[in-house]
Amino acid sequence: MHDIKWIRDNPEAFDKGLVRRGLEPLSGRMLAMDERRRASQSELNSLQSRRNAASKTIGKIKSQGGDASMLIEEVAGIKDRMTRLEADNDTAATVMHDLLVSIPNLPDDAVPDGPDEDHNQELRRWGEPRTFDFEPREHFDIGAALGMDFDTAAKQSGARFVILRGPMARLERALAQFMLDLHTTGHGYQEVNTPALVRDDPLFGTAQLPKFGEDLFKVDGGFWLIPTAEVTLTNMVAGRILDEAALPLRYTAFTQCFRSEAGAAGKDTRGMIRMHQFEKVELVSIVHPDQSAAELERKTACAEEVLKRLDLPFRTVALCTGDLGFAAHRTHDIEVWLPGAGRYREISSCSNTGAFQARRMDARFRPTEGKGTTHVHTLNGSGLAVGRTLVAVLENYQNADGSVTVPEALRPYMGGLDVLRPDV
Secondary structure, eight states, rough: OOHHHHHHHOHHHHHHHHHTOOOOHHHEEEEEEEHHHHHHHHHHHHHHHHHHHHHHHHHHHTTTTTOHHHHHHHHHHHHHHHHHHHHHHHHHHHHHHHHHHHHHOOOOOOOOOOSSSOOOOOEEEESOOOOSSSSSEEEHHHHHHTTTHHHHHHHHSSSSEEETTTTTHHHHHHHHHHHIIIIIISOOOOOOOOOEEEHHHHHTTTTTTTTGGGGSSETTTTTEEEEETTTHHHHHGOOOOOGGOOEEEEEEEEEEEEETTTTOSSOSSSSSSOOOOEEEEEEEEEGGGGHHHHHHHHHHHHHHHHHHHOOOOOOOOEOOTTTHHHHHHHEEEEEEEEETEEEEEEEEEEEOTTTTTHHHHHOOEEEESSSOOOOEEEEEEEEHHHHHHHHHHHSSBBBBSSOEOOOOGGGGGGGTTOEEEEOO
């Protein structure tokens, strides 16, 4: 959510950011609406003062047996005018609020310009893709004999669901445990277990609502299934005023996530890349504004470390303005190499949202020195998407006989099992 005071002081910078996003300049419209609201509020304040003064005078006149009819008529006129002004003020405030919450975050100066993902900027690569002496297969072909069952899941729930069983289910659990252990003991994140059901406010706070309601699953009772633990972890500071000394806060959670994939018809219809229900280890940071740029680099490195320890080749890219998410100020995507698919695929998206989410959820901190409060900055990222990491392990560690070697980093979590072998 944007700050109208900042827009008032920086209309050109605001419009420049919108244009970089591919949007029309809006400062003129917004400032006109803001002026209308402020003018009506100023007149309301003046009328209220006059009404109060007149009412006191009427009381004095009546107590002395005088005629206060002219003042009574004036107060009645003031009341009618105030009613009209209040309605106008409410309308202007509603229009202004709807504008402020519907406009995406402005891109950081460092974000590369471009209309779509083809203009994202590669920052670095790590690892060498493995050379196979056979034709590598995609994960859904490998997994069919190892306990990955889409057919039974489809009978129960429809498309974009999967059942994992036996060592395959254990491998997924091992990945989640490995990630949580790394982030908590190695990277300083606090593990949190959060609800999977939330009401409207948390989704509004992290900017999933109202814009992305069709991408979510709503259930009876006014609840929504979370699309990511970013929602619940970030909202842990909603409505709070923190002490500066408490910052930064770093949280991680392993949760089920649910997305309707409303805009993904015909995309990734086979396999585990794009599911309605999936597992993810999320990383959220609540930081001082001066530290958010550095925190994005730190968070990206934490997510990259998971892939390094699993020895999975990847590349990291900076998203361009046309590919930037609605709430993001700057984003780094990490893409893992999938030899079966023959391409890099996103496995983590790490974003700095600046104060955009904090304004929506009113999350602030009190500086150690000085007065007043300031909005915190919030960041989020996958550390990692567990299902997609499972996909990457299957494709990168596959063998010619249909088996899959378990990465060394995961073997302690697999009871020493070093190879997943096809069912006979």
